[in-house]
Amino acid sequence: MLHRRFYQFLIIYGLGLGLLLVLKYSLNLSDYVIPSPDEIGRTGRAYAGPYLLAVLNTLGVAILGHILSICLATIVAVIGRLTAWIGSFIRTAAFNIQAYPIVAVAPIIFILLGDGLPSRLLIAAMICYFPLLLSFIGVFSEPVREIEHFYESTGRMTWRLQVKIRAFENIHKLTTVVVGSATMAMVGTIVAEFIAATAGIGYSIRIALYQSDLAKILVALFLVGVGTSLYLVSLEWAGNAIQRRLKSA
Amino acid sequence: MPIEGRHISYGYPNAPGGVFSDLNFRISGPGFHALFGPSGVGKTTLARMLSGAIKGYAGEMIENEIRRVLYTYNLERLPGWSNVRAHFEEVAPAANLRRMDELIETFDMAEQMGSRFHRLSLGQQNRANLIRYLLQEFDLLIMDESLANVDELTREKIILKVKAIFPERCFLYISHNVAEVAKFCREILVLRSPSKTPQVVSVQGHDQREGAEFHPGRLERAMLEIVHAA
Numbered sequence: 001m002l003h004r005r006f007y008q009f010l011i012i013y014g015l016g017l018g019l020l021l022v023l024k025y026s027l028n029l030s031d032y033v034i035p036s037p038d039e040i041g042r043t044g045r046a047y048a049g050p051y052l053l054a055v056l057n058t059l060g061v062a063i064l065g066h067i068l069s070i071c072l073a074t075i076v077a078v079i080g081r082l083t084a085w086i087g088s089f090i091r092t093a094a095f096n097i098q099a100y101p102i103v104a105v106a107p108i109i110f111i112l113l114g115d116g117l118p119s120r121l122l123i124a125a126m127i128c129y130f131p132l133l134l135s136f137i138g139v140f141s142e143p144v145r146e147i148e149h150f151y152e153s154t155g156r157m158t159w160r161l162q163v164k165i166r167a168f169e170n171i172h173k174l175t176t177v178v179v180g181s182a183t184m185a186m187v188g189t190i191v192a193e194f195i196a197a198t199a200g201i202g203y204s205i206r207i208a209l210y211q212s213d214l215a216k217i218l219v220a221l222f223l224v225g226v227g228t229s230l231y232l233v234s235l236e237w238a239g240n241a242i243q244r245r246l247k248s249a
Numbered sequence: 250m251p252i253e254g255r256h257i258s259y260g261y262p263n264a265p266g267g268v269f270s271d272l273n274f275r276i277s278g279p280g281f282h283a284l285f286g287p288s289g290v291g292k293t294t295l296a297r298m299l300s301g302a303i304k305g306y307a308g309e310m311i312e313n314e315i316r317r318v319l320y321t322y323n324l325e326r327l328p329g330w331s332n333v334r335a336h337f338e339e340v341a342p343a344a345n346l347r348r349m350d351e352l353i354e355t356f357d358m359a360e361q362m363g364s365r366f367h368r369l370s371l372g373q374q375n376r377a378n379l380i381r382y383l384l385q386e387f388d389l390l391i392m393d394e395s396l397a398n399v400d401e402l403t404r405e406k407i408i409l410k411v412k413a414i415f416p417e418r419c420f421l422y423i424s425h426n427v428a429e430v431a432k433f434c435r436e437i438l439v440l441r442s443p444s445k446t447p448q449v450v451s452v453q454g455h456d457q458r459e460g461a462e463f464h465p466g467r468l469e470r471a472m473l474e475i476v477h478a479a
Contacts, residue, residue, distance in 0.1 A: 164328075169329075169330065
């Protein structure tokens with residue numbers, strides 16, 4: 001799984017880099033616009049260490065934000081399951097709020113909370129929260145009648161049991177959504193850092209942009225891709241392990 | 250404990266035509282009874298009315314001394330997080346656990362007790378589902394195609410044993426098998442389309458019991474009456 005995910009990333013990264021170099025040499029662009037492979041290599045060796053630490057910093061915030069949004073989405077979806085009206089209200093609100101691009105909301109968060117960890121964490125959580133919430137509400141509001149009927153007719157149904165049944169029956173869907181939203185958490189954190197933070201790989205990319213140093217940006221993007229791939233692979237592994245354990249006879 | 254329906258009329262909202270129009274029926278007391286009729290005539294609807302899942306119908310449903318009605322159907326599933334035995338032990342009232350092994354043996358399910366539900370065949374799944382209902386407290390158990398996909402010999406063994414174990418309970422067995430309902434059931438309510446009057450015809454079945462004498466003539470007569478009524 002790790003190999004596949006990593007090879008896929010390398011292919012995409014290699015294609016992007018190749019396209020840039022084709023542009024550079026076909027249009028005879030200077031090293032200032034698109035750096036040469038030598039320069040990219042030199043920059044990579046020089047900045048791999050600090051950029052790796054910055055990526056780990058970003059990844060840490062993204063993971064925390066992701067966990068926060070999963071917990072929040074679970075709580076809200078479980079509450080939203082109680083009545084059709086509350087569920088419908090939450091779903092509509094989530095759709096509407098989701099329509100606002102997080103980049104547009106991010107400055108407000110930075111104005112209110114400053115440019116520290118809370119802002120990065122909040123933006124990371126917000127960007128993956130609404131897709132998670134919509135999926136979770138869908139899962140927890142949909143009865144699994146062929147299983148729930150017995151518990152309801154014998155008077156054994158409790159809200160915990162109902163949530164357990166629906167989560168168990170939709171474990172594959174839930175795992176897929178959680179894995180899918182991990183990329184968004186990473187994107188959200190980088191966007192937050194790019195806009196106003198003073199740490200993380202997004203902040204490093206912003207500095208490199210101000211210096212018009214594409215080599216640094218390419219190195220940063222490579223490390224972001226590696227970090228994201230590792231996180232996704234870890235989540236997929238955990239999701240598969242949970243599914244195997246739950247369904248094994 | 251008679252069960253009686255008087256002047257029942259009902260139609261699903263936004264559906265053309267009614268399912269029942271002035272329907273009257275009576276089940277005289279405990280025993281193994283049947284609800285028989287062609288597909289779409291309203292057997293499941295009537296069963297769900299009796300179980301209280303459908304309300305808002307015209308007429309009167311009298312279920313004297315019937316405190317607990319359970320309705321089970323053949324598409325139900327056991328949750329997949331535990332094996333079949335663990336599920337039975339979890340859902341059976343302590344007082345009824347003593348019956349578990351007897352039912353498992355009757356239903357020929359001993360070898361499947363350690364398996365998860367999704368690993369069972371369709372017939373085994375239906376049997377497992379029925380066992381857990383029989384382990385509950387009930388006065389009337391409605392079995393909607395509950396023994397579908399179960400072979401004939403095992404079905405016969407199960408029905409005879411259920412009748413022997415629960416002589417004081419009331420069962421309403423929904424099936425499309427004329428010979429089966431005629432042989433094992435005491436009263437067969439033959440449900441017909443709303444255009445026919447009366448909409449329900451009651452037929453006396455052979456009511457075969459474990460160890461009792463079998464009368465082919467009575468069975469034949471019951472079968473003919475059912476087919477004629479339908």
